[in-house]
Amino acid sequence: MIKGLILVLSLFVSSVAFSTEEKNEIPDDKDVHTQFGTCHQEFLPANFNLFVWNIKKAEARDSWARDFEFFVPKSDIVLIQEGMIDSYMPKVLERQKNFCWDFVTSFIEKDGDQTGVVSGSYAGPMMVHFLRSPGREPVIKTPKMVLVSEYALANSTETLWVANIHGLNFVTDRLNREQIEQVAQFLKKHQGPLIFAGDFNSWNKNRLTYLNEILGRLQMHKLAFANDNRRFKLDHIYVRGLEPVSTKLHNDIDSSDHKPLSAVFRLK
Incomplete structure (x- = not known):
């Protein structure tokens, strides 16, 4: 536990150093959503593949792109955290044939690059909605x-809602929990199948406990992964109303500091 706290503190100090050099801009609501690519399918198949990955802003560049372009053709839905609108990443997204992407911006860096979460699919979404965390880093x-x-x-006749999260990190558990409660309140509107996945920044036992508690109220359960030896379990897939056929934690991928997750689902 102490080692974990030391790691979190060191990351926080790094964020402080970063803030002395960068002035970040929070976009207006009308400027948050950006779309890339073109997809022609109206429906997801009854059996579909999900891929989830915090890509660390694609800092590994070409090695990241090779990994990314290996997994995308095997996936029906792709959920990315720490995505970027910069001179590099949108070109990689647009190379993925018949995939469309929705990007929502968290903040704009001093150099104009934007960071946020991005969701993609072969099937065009019927609805896209973003939630900005009530708390701030x-x-x-x-x-x-x-x-x-x-x-x-x-x-x-049912539709699937998929929530892609990047959770608050260097904050009190209370603020992290408020973000989870905010999303759960929105997801309550849907009566059909649900997926809630991404980087929850659930790096302590308390966060993991209330995450299961809050999403349990929505009858959602967390998928298990074999050989899950991650020191900090930050990334998860929660589901309701779908049957998991298989799951995988991709321990062999090193082009980000987060390991990708994938799952195959079928309708119950």
Whole structure:
């Protein structure tokens, strides 16, 4: 536990150093959402693949792009945290044939680059909605974002809601919990199948406990992964109304400091 606190403190100090050099801008609501690519499918298949990854702003560049372009064609839905609108990443997104992407910006850096979460699919979403965290990261004063997308499902009258989260990190547990409660309150509106996945920044036992508690109220459960030897379990997939066929934690991928998660689902 002490080692974990030391790590969190060191990351916080790094964020303070970063804030002395950068002045970040929070975009107006009308400027948060950006779209890339073109998809032509109206429905997700009854059996579909999900891929979830915090990509660390694609800092590894070409090695990240190779990994990314390996997984995207195998996936029906892709959820990315720490995505970027810069001179590099949108070009990689647009190379993915028949995929469309929705990007919501958390903040704009001094050089004009934007960071946020991005969700992509072969099927065009029926609805896209973003939630800006009620709390802010200390010192740099930036929010975190959640992107909720609605998809039609083949052979079903129900629709699927998919929430893609980057959770507040260097804050009290209370502020992190408020963000989770905010999303849960929005997801309560939907009666059909749900997926809530991404980087929850759940680096202590308390955060993991209330995450399970809050999402349990929505009848959502967390997927388990074999060989899960992650020191900090920050990234998760929660689901309701779908049957998991398989799950995988991709321990062999090193182009980010987060390991990707994938799962195959079918309708119950």
